[in-house]
Amino acid sequence: MKKVTILAIAAGMMLLGSCKKFLKEDIYTQYDPASFTGTADGFEKVLNGAYSQLQVTGYANRNDVYCFGEFCTDEMWETGGGFEAQAKDFINFTWDATNSFFSASWTKSYLAVRDANVILDNKDKASGIPADKLKAYIAEARFIRAAAYSYLYNFFGPVPLVISGKNVDALQTKASEADMQQFIITELTAAAADLPATQALRGKATKGTALAVLCKYYLNKRMWKESADVAQQIITANNYSLFTDISRLFAVENESNKEYLYVFPCINQTGYGNIVMAHTFPPAYPILTNWIIFGAQFKLYTKFVDTFDPTDKRLKMILTNYTDTKGTYHEMSKDASGNPLNNARSFKFVPDPNGLSADMGNDIPVIRYADILLSRAEALNELNGPTAASIDLINEVRHRAGITDIKLADYPAKENLRDFILAERGREFFGEGKRREDLIRMNKFITGAVARGINAKPYHVLYPIPQTEIDADKNLQQNEGYR
Missing domain, CATH: 1.25.40.900 (Serine Threonine Protein Phosphatase 5, Tetratricopeptide repeat)
Known part of the structure; x- marks a missing residue:
């Protein structure tokens, strides 16, 4: 992992369904970790920075969620705009270690780890913080760190485990599979034990958040009994439920719902917005004057759309035809002969009326x-x-x-x-x-x-370790199959 000396801390605005308002935002251009850790205010500022790095919004969300998680699959693809060349690498499985999206995701995750480590390294030096509040801060830091490592593991497999900010060796090796697994499970379990069921502020991790990440980690590791047990723990707690109308679940006005256990919050500001709709509005689609349509177009495969029952309410979130601003009608799923057009669009995120350009306030569920x-x-x-x-x-x-x-x-x-x-x-x-x-x-x-x-x-089941990290660390081995 590269050594970082001057780093920005932007306050996180991570939304969980039970919360009522965002965390206060404080921006710092650089900091001395020790100067933040003596008081509750200092702990909260460092935690806000950690949350900010953990969440993925704006263009980072486009890269991580759509390139990493969708374009390489049988559901979705992309054409057009300056983004097409980058998207093609994921559609065609031609990505390599020099792809900047990998290094960006890696860096953000390790910045979240770094900030969480600051809290945990200095927990015994806290002054004037009530024991229950300090316990909650520690639980949040442990959640953030484990969630970041779970995120990295999903994409890259085992990575270096940096569990303290003190005397960090610039040359790191990847953790073993067993050590990586033990760390993530231990940290998420401990965090869930000490986190509250609900929080007063939007942006604070809850017990349900930690258990949800743990449940999905177990599932993806094929640890079936453990995943089933944690899922049942969440169900039995009776803190969550399905939102009634799936077609409106992702609308801005419905963000504070009981279905979201873990989300990346968005507001209509650059860097903090949900930009997906700018990619999914088709050409000349009738949009509000405060919105924008990108040339880079996210599309659904017709074969996938055809898997839906015609009565499925989730089809309401897929655009299969429209009349453009010139009055021209467009079919997007199939042509007149029934041939697939692979051009339907996901309208899962109901466009935010107050969106500004590409940035909309629809929260992104994890x-x-x-x-x-x-x-x-x-x-x-x-x-x-x-x-x-x-x-x-x-x-x-x-x-x-x-x-x-x-x-x-x-x-x-x-x-x-x-x-x-x-x-x-x-x-x-x-x-x-x-x-x-x-x-x-x-x-x-x-x-x-x-x-x-x-x-x-x-070997494509894992992405390559970013080449920038390999070049900076002679002890860091590239994932199998990549040069």
Whole structure:
């Protein structure tokens, strides 16, 4: 990991469903870690900086969620604009270690780790902070650090574990798989034990947030029993529920809902906005004068759109036709002969009326309650094969979508229900960056890409360690398959 000497701390505005307002924003151009740690105000400022680095909004979200998590899959692709050349690397599996998106994601994650380490390194020096408040600060720092490492692991596999800011060796080696796993599980478990169920301020991690990240980490590691158990813990707590109208879940006015366990908050300001709609509005789409349409267009594959039942309410979030500002009508899914156009758009994020240019205030979900339900269903199926319990969890999500129940009798084997869960997760979470990890977990990421005519190799299940890090650290080994 490169040594960083002068770093910006921007206050985080990380939204969780139970919170009522944003964290106060304080901006610093540089800082001495020791000067921030003596008081509650100092601890909070460093935590705000850590949250700011952990969240991914604006163009960083476009890169991490869509390039890393969607364009390399069977759901979504991109054409047009100056972004096309960069997106093609992910569509065609031609990325390499020099891609700047990898280094940007790596750097942000390690900055979050650094700030969390400042809190944990100085927890015994705090003065005048009540014990319960200090305990909460420590739990937040442990969550941020573990979440950042979980994020890195999802993309790059094991990475260097830097668990203190004191006497950091500039030359680091990757942690072992076992050490990485133990650290993430231990830290998330400890954080969940000490975090409150709700917070007064938007932007504070809760018990549910930590458990949600832990549940998904277990799931992606195929630790089925552990994932099922943590999911049940979240369900039993009864703090979360499905939002009634899926088509309006992602609207700005519905952000404070009980379905969001973990989100990246957005406001209509550069760097803090959700810019996805500027990429999904088709050419000459009738937009408000305060919005903008990018030349780089995010599109859904017709084959994916065709997997939806015609009565599925989630289809309301997909634009398949429109009349442009000149009065011309456009079909976007299929042409008159029924040939796929691969041009439908995800309108999951209801455009923010107060959006400014590309920046809209729609919060970006990382983990929703629907994900917890389907994660437990999947884990139970992997443990026991199809059961009434797993079918009921799936149907809970389908009820909200307004479609008919599936029946246990229709899924005689684990493999049958596994395939259905993968398809159902696609319909529920398209555009949320989960497709890559779902396909990897079910061993269909590489085979699916090959079936699309792409020269995908087994090593592509991980992204390369950024070349800038390899060049700066002679002890850091590149991931297998990359030069």
